[in-house]
Each structure stands twice: as structure tokens, then as C-alpha cells.
Amino acid sequence: MLGTLKGRPEGRLARLTVGVADVMPKLVAYQLIEPALKLEDTYRIVCREGTNEELLPALAIHDIDVVLTDSPIDPAINVKAFNHLLGECGMILFGTAKLTAQYRRGFPHSLHGAPFLLPTRNTRARRSLDQWFDAQAITPHIVAEFEDAALLKVFGQHGLGIFAAPAVVAGEVQSQYDVSVVGRLDDVLERLRLDVVAGRPDVVDPDGGPPASSSPFAASRDGAQPGTGSPSAGPAPAGAETATSAEDPEAAEAAERQAEISDLARRLAVGVVLTVPVLFAVMAHEVFKAGWVPPVLLNHWVQFALITPVMFYTGWPVHRTGWLALAHRSADMNSLITLGTFAAYGYSLLVTVAPGLLPADVRDVYYEAAGTILTLIVLGRLIETKAKAGTGQAIRELLGLRARTARVIRDGTETEIPAADVAVGDELAIRPGEKIRSTRES
Numbered sequence: 093m094l095g096t097l098k099g100r101p102e103g104r105l106a107r108l109t110v111g112v113a114d115v116m117p118k119l120v121a122y123q124l125i126e127p128a129l130k131l132e133d134t135y136r137i138v139c140r141e142g143t144n145e146e147l148l149p150a151l152a153i154h155d156i157d158v159v160l161t162d163s164p165i166d167p168a169i170n171v172k173a174f175n176h177l178l179g180e181c182g183m184i185l186f187g188t189a190k191l192t193a194q195y196r197r198g199f200p201h202s203l204h205g206a207p208f209l210l211p212t213r214n215t216r217a218r219r220s221l222d223q224w225f226d227a228q229a230i231t232p233h234i235v236a237e238f239e240d241a242a243l244l245k246v247f248g249q250h251g252l253g254i255f256a257a258p259a260v261v262a263g264e265v266q267s268q269y270d271v272s273v274v275g276r277l278d279d280v281l282e283r284l285r286l287d288v289v290a291g292r293p294d295v296v297d298p299d300g301g302p303p304a305s306s307s308p309f310a311a312s313r314d315g316a317q318p319g320t321g322s323p324s325a326g327p328a329p330a331g332a333e334t335a336t337s338a339e340d341p342e343a344a345e346a347a348e349r350q351a352e353i354s355d356l357a358r359r360l361a362v363g364v365v366l367t368v369p370v371l372f373a374v375m376a377h378e379v380f381k382a383g384w385v386p387p388v389l390l391n392h393w394v395q396f397a398l399i400t401p402v403m404f405y406t407g408w409p410v411h412r413t414g415w416l417a418l419a420h421r422s423a424d425m426n427s428l429i430t431l432g433t434f435a436a437y438g439y440s441l442l443v444t445v446a447p448g449l450l451p452a453d454v455r456d457v458y459y460e461a462a463g464t465i466l467t468l469i470v471l472g473r474l475i476e477t478k479a480k481a482g483t484g485q486a487i488r489e490l491l492g493l494r495a496r497t498a499r500v501i502r503d504g505t506e507t508e509i510p511a512a513d514v515a516v517g518d519e520l521a522i523r524p525g526e527k528i529r530s531t532r533e534s
Contacts, residue, residue, distance in 0.1 A: 109138040111147035113161035115215040117241045117282075119261040119268075121160055124178075149497045149510040162216045162282065182259045182278040183217075188251040192272040195254065199275040200228050205422040207253035208232040212239050220280045221256060223348055229412045231424070245269050258282040349481045356409075356474040363406035363467035366398045371460045392444040392457050399459040403437050407466035409473065429469060436462040499523075 108128060112121045121139075128137055140147070140156060144163060150156045185203075187195065195202045210232075211218040218237075225232060235253040238244035248255040249269040256277065257265045265271065373389035376382040388394055404411075414430030417423055440457035447455050498511045499521040506521050514520070 107136050107138055109140060109156045111151060111156040111159040112139055112141050113144055113147065113159065113163075114141055114239050115162055115211060115217065115241065116160055117258055117261060119264050120258055123261070124160060145496065146510055152497070153508050180281045182276060183221075183256045183280040183282055184259050184262050184276050185254050185256050185274040186248060186265055186269070186271040187254040187274045188249070188271055190251060191254055192274050196274050200230065201416060201419070203232060203254070204230050204416050204420040205233055207235045209244050209248050209253040209255040210234055210237050211241070211244065212237045217256070217282060224277060224280050229416050231413070231417070256280070346481070349477065353474065353477050353481065356470060356477060359406045359409070360467065360470050360474055363402045363463065363470060366402050367460065367463035367467050370395050370398050371464055374460045392440070395457060395459040396441065396444050399437070399463040402463040402466055403433065406470055407433060410466060410469055429465065433462040433465055
């Protein structure tokens with residue numbers, strides 16, 4: 093960022109206009125901007141806050157010099173700019189003394205059902221936290237969601253929930269908001285990026301590299317300095333020329349969703365292949381009294397061998413969540429399914445192993461019931477996951493159709509401005525093939 097100021101004309105007041113995405117932790121933004129404040133009096137820093145959709149068009153028309161954000165540039169935003177990964181670090185969960193005492197022991201599984209204050213779903217930090225919750229089979233109680241990171245911490249300071257913040261500002265968060273560490277999330281990374289318009293000669297490091305920064309923001313979990321902890325092949329314009337070394341959070345989310353779909357599909361395939369023969373044999377024999385059913389499929393040991401993989405492989409996602417919910421005294425549907433299928437499977441196993449312990453008229457087994465229930469539940473999860481993936485992609489494509497900027501004619505001059513700044517009474521210049529900004533409330 094200091095490189096942005098170097099090379100500008102001296103002898104008059106120079107302005108560095110910094111756009112700060114509203115999802116950026118303010119303490120991190122301060123640490124990055126603070127070195128520029130220590131320069132000579134001939135420099136003035138101007139900070140503007142907004143969403144990426146608001147800041148990047150302003151960056152394109154040079155109303156803003158640089159943008160601090162946590163995400164790569166969305167290809168749908170038609171802005172040719174360089175997107176530099178400045179660094180990354182792990183996240184830490186904070187809470188008041190009461191919340192820390194309640195949820196630190198048994199971390200992370202103690203967080204199941206715990207009150208949380210989270211960023212909104214359009215942020216990279218929220219997507220990373222949601223993925224971590226899913227991986228740990230934790231269902232948090234979401235008290236509130238915030239676009240503004242500072243407001244989120246104020247609510248956390250008053251004990252309304254646990255919240256996450258980058259590890260690099262842990263000390264400042266603890267002292268400023270009087271909170272304690274509940275636990276560390278080293279696998280949840282907070283990334284910081286700097287956007288500058290492609291082709292601006294003044295927004296480069298004097299040595300020819302990307303914009304310089306003296307930030308203490310860690311580049312990796314093992315303490316590497318910014319620029320060394322993550323692979324980066326140098327600047328590359330965004331949009332059609334997006335930097336290949338920059339991780340696209342949308343792509344990462346899609347890959348994560350696809351991996352979940354593949355995993356559920358495998359578990360479903362195992363469940364169907366092993367459960368259908370048992371279910372078919374039992375229904376045909378018990379309901380329709382069919383005499384042609386192969387005796388081997390009615391053998392209790394054969395049914396045990398077929399259904400056991402369904403019980404512990406196909407049904408594992410259900411059992412994992414169900415047992416964790418029971419352990420934290422917050423039973424849900426998964427807990428009900430887990431208890432029911434284990435009861436059916438356990439009783440059937442007892443009948444199979446030691447039938448003499450039970451009266452002759454209660455020696456029926458229920459392997460097919462346990463297998464069928466788990467297979468159907470996994471089928472439902474697979475359908476739900478595919479639907480979410482398709483809906484998310486459709487929403488992203490729809491958002492990409494929005495007009496990001498508009499050309500207005502003011503005082504006889506045509507100017508390109510962010511679409512959100514179009515006011516009632518503005519005269520728009522629309523060229524053939526361009527998207528048209530829809531009407532908005534004044």
C-alpha cells in the first residue's frame with residue numbers, strides 16, 4: 093500500500109483513497125493502513141467502506157486507489173484489476189467469561205447448539221465457518237448475522253454469542269472487547285487481498301512488484317510472512333484475466349459441495365445394493381407369503397452380513413450427527429433415526445447371536461427396517477445437497493447479470509459511476525448491447 097503513495101507528485105497534499113470491504117475486520121484493516129499514516133504531513137488517507145460490488149466499480153474509474161477485501165474479484169464484475177493475496181491466518185473463537193467457561197471444555201464438540209454471532213452468508217469467512225461446522229458435525233445456534241465485523245464484536249462483547257476473529261488481532265480483540273479465547277480454528281483461514289486497477293503505474297511497489305505492505309498479517313498457519321506462505325505467480329488481471337494462483341472461494345465452495353455429493357452417492361449406492369435384496373425377500377415372504385423366496389436371503393446371518401455395512405457406512409453421516417446431538421443434550425431428527433435404527437439392529441443382532449435368550453414368538457429380526465430407513469435418509473440428503481448446489485449456481489449466475497456500472501450525463505459530461513449511485517433524474521447514456529440499470533427507490 094505504501095507503494096501507492098511513492099512516485100506521486102510532491103509539494104501538494106496527496107490523497108490515498110482506500111476502499112475497505114464491509115466484511116473486513118476493522119482491526120486488520122487498521123494494521124494494514126496504519127503504516128501509511130506515519131508518513132509525512134503531505135499525505136492524507138481517505139477510507140471508504142462498502143461492499144465489493146460498490147467498491148470495485150469505483151476502483152475502475154479511479155475514485156478509489158486500492159480495495160482491501162477478503163475475496164478474489166468476482167469475474168461477473170467487469171473490472172480489470174490485479175488481485176494480490178497479502179496473507180492468511182487462522183481464526184479464533186471468542187466469548188465472554190461465562191461463555192468461555194461453558195464451552196471451552198470439550199472443544200470443539202462442546203459447540204453443538206452453542207449461541208453464535210456469524211458473518212452474513214455472502215462472506216468468505218461465513219462459508220469457511222459453515223464448512224468447518226459441517227466437518228465437525230456441529231450445529232450452532234445462530235443468534236444473529238452481521239455484515240459489519242465491528243458491530244458483530246460489540247454484540248459478542250455483551251455476551252450474546254461466540255464469534256470468530258483472525259488470530260493476528262487476537263490480543264487487540266481480547267483487550268478491546270473484554271473477551272476470552274474459546275478455541276482456535278487453525279483450519280479456517282482468513283485471507284486478505286488487495287485490489288488495484290490493471291495498468292496504473294502509480295499503484296505498484298517501487299521495485300516493480302505488487303503493492304508493498306508492512307502488515308503483521310500472517311501468510312500461513314506456520315508463521316510465514318506475507319507473500320511467502322501461499323503460492324503466487326505475480327499479478328494478473330481479474331475478470332477474463334483472473335489470476336490463476338488466487339483461490340476462488342466460489343470455486344472452493346462448489347468443489348466442496350461436489351465432494352459431498354460424490355460421498356453421499358457412494359454411500360447411497362452401497363445402501364441400495366445391500367438393502368434391496370433383504371427388503372425384497374422379507375416383504376415377499378412376510379406380506380405375500382411367497383414360497384419361491386431363496387432361503388439364503390431369509391437367513392439371519394446373511395441379512396446381518398448385508399445390512400451391517402449399510403448400518404455403519406451408509407448411515408455414518410446420520411449417526412455421527414445424531415450421537416453428537418445426544419451427547420450435548422440437544423436431540424434432533426438425526427438422534428431419533430440413530431436411536432431407532434440402533435434399536436432395530438441391536439435387537440436383531442441379539443436374535444441372530446443368541447436366539448435362545450428370547451421366547452420363540454419374539455425372535456423376528458428387523459435388519460431390513462434399519463437398512464431401508466438409513467438408505468432413504470441418505471437419499472433425501474443427496475437430493476437436498478444437489479438442490480442446494482443447483483440453487484446456489486443459479487443465484488450466482490443471476491447476480492452476474494446485474495449492471496455493475498452506469499454511464500450518466502451530468503453537466504454535459506458523460507461519466508461512468510457505480511450503478512448504486514444512479515439517482516432519480518439522472519440522464520443515462522446506453523450503448524448498444526449494454527445492460528440497463530433497473531429503477532430503484534429514491
